[in-house]
Amino acid sequence: MSLTSLMRSEERFFILICLILGLLLLVPILNRFVAVHIFLDIFLTAIVASMVYTIGHKKRYVIGGVLFAIVMLASLWLQYFFQSKGIAAIAMISGILFTAVVIASILGSMFKSEMINREIIYQAILLYLLAALLWAFLYTFFELVDPASFNINLDQPQSYLLVFQYYSFVTITTLGYGDITPVTELAKAFSVLEAVIGQLYLVVVVAWLVGMHVSSKSR
Numbered sequence: 001m002s003l004t005s006l007m008r009s010e011e012r013f014f015i016l017i018c019l020i021l022g023l024l025l026l027v028p029i030l031n032r033f034v035a036v037h038i039f040l041d042i043f044l045t046a047i048v049a050s051m052v053y054t055i056g057h058k059k060r061y062v063i064g065g066v067l068f069a070i071v072m073l074a075s076l077w078l079q080y081f082f083q084s085k086g087i088a089a090i091a092m093i094s095g096i097l098f099t100a101v102v103i104a105s106i107l108g109s110m111f112k113s114e115m116i117n118r119e120i121i122y123q124a125i126l127l128y129l130l131a132a133l134l135w136a137f138l139y140t141f142f143e144l145v146d147p148a149s150f151n152i153n154l155d156q157p158q159s160y161l162l163v164f165q166y167y168s169f170v171t172i173t174t175l176g177y178g179d180i181t182p183v184t185e186l187a188k189a190f191s192v193l194e195a196v197i198g199q200l201y202l203v204v205v206v207a208w209l210v211g212m213h214v215s216s217k218s219r
Contacts, residue, residue: 013106013122016050020129023047024169027162040162041076048073051098051130055105065105068098085144088160092141099134103127116212124205128172131201135194136161136168142187149187152180172198 023043030039048069055061075091110123140160142149150167154160167180171194182188 012050012053013119013126016047016054017122017126017129019043019047019050020126020133024165028166044076044161045073047133048098051102055102061101061105065098065101068094068101072098089141089144092137092144092161095137096134096141099130099137103130103134106130111208114212116209120209120212124209127205128198128201131197132168132172132194133165135172135190136165138190139164139167139187142184142190146184149182149184150180151183168194171195174199 023040027040027043052062052066052069055065072091072094075087075094078087079091106123106127110120110127113120139150143152143154143160143164147154152163154163163180170177170180171191174195182191
């Protein structure tokens with residue numbers, strides 16, 4: 001299968017799932033041995049490129065999505081030449097908007113389907129992971145703008161995202177270890193919102209998938 005046909009098949013969603021899981025698992029491990037920032041940005045670049053492929057066949061999403069993706073990647077790599085919280089904040093805002101576009105695209109495609117198949121399962125898993133990643137960008141942006149947003153002491157802006165992707169996934173699953181807690185009212189509000197959306201998503205999507213499966217079986 002060529003790269004083009006691969007990225008147009010349902011496997012493009014599986015590839016993106018694997019990349020996000022790699023971001024969660026491999027980057028923290030590599031952090032123990034080498035400078036993490038370059039690996040974090042390499043994984044983010046690969047994830048963004050894969051996300052672009054997921055919306056590449058939808059014209060109403062691709063223009064805005066590609067624009068946000070370019071701004072995000074340019075801001076990420078510019079930080080190696082210009083250390084600035086402003087550039088990092090632009091990267092996070094672009095990441096939030098780009099991820100929102102991809103989520104909207106996948107949601108539209110998923111709820112138009114009339115039967116359960118492998119692509120729908122991949123999309124359902126991917127939406128959950130992308131939602132947590134979006135909130136990680138959001139928390140990072142909060143901390144860049146207001147360093148008192150969370151009860152954690154971070155010196156380098158490059159390490160923010162690694163910390164807040166952990167916090168986001170712990171929050172969306174309502175695990176809540178308590179090692180990082182929100183301090184400002186805005187951080188508290190969005191942390192609660194993520195936890196609620198995470199639980200509602202599981203209830204609604206699982207019920208929808210079961211209903212679709214029963215309906216297809218009856219037909």
